[in-house]
Amino acid sequence: MIGYGRHRRRLEHWARALGVDAIVAFLSVDLPPNLDVSVFDAVILVSYEPERLSSLVRTAAELELAIVFPGDHADVCAITSRTQTSYTATPYDILSYGLALSQISAA
16 A cells, blocks of 8 residues: 555554554555565555656556556556556545455455
């Protein structure tokens, strides 16, 4: 999950409570320059800064990784429009993100 903000601690808590914290990596928008995206199964963007994350989204799309992103970002839609593995979520809506994640797990 890539994002930042007031809900991060709560998300980290839920990952621990659900027992998935060992397989979930929470990253900030300031990604390490040598980040190997291929080690992930999915990229979930809670927040999106085009100038910092567009190359990551492009790489994830090329690798056909599942991508969940806030639906109000047209540039991500343009990058992922040719993939079958991208899902939009309503910004700041946990249920919408949950639905997108369930679609990934069902695929």
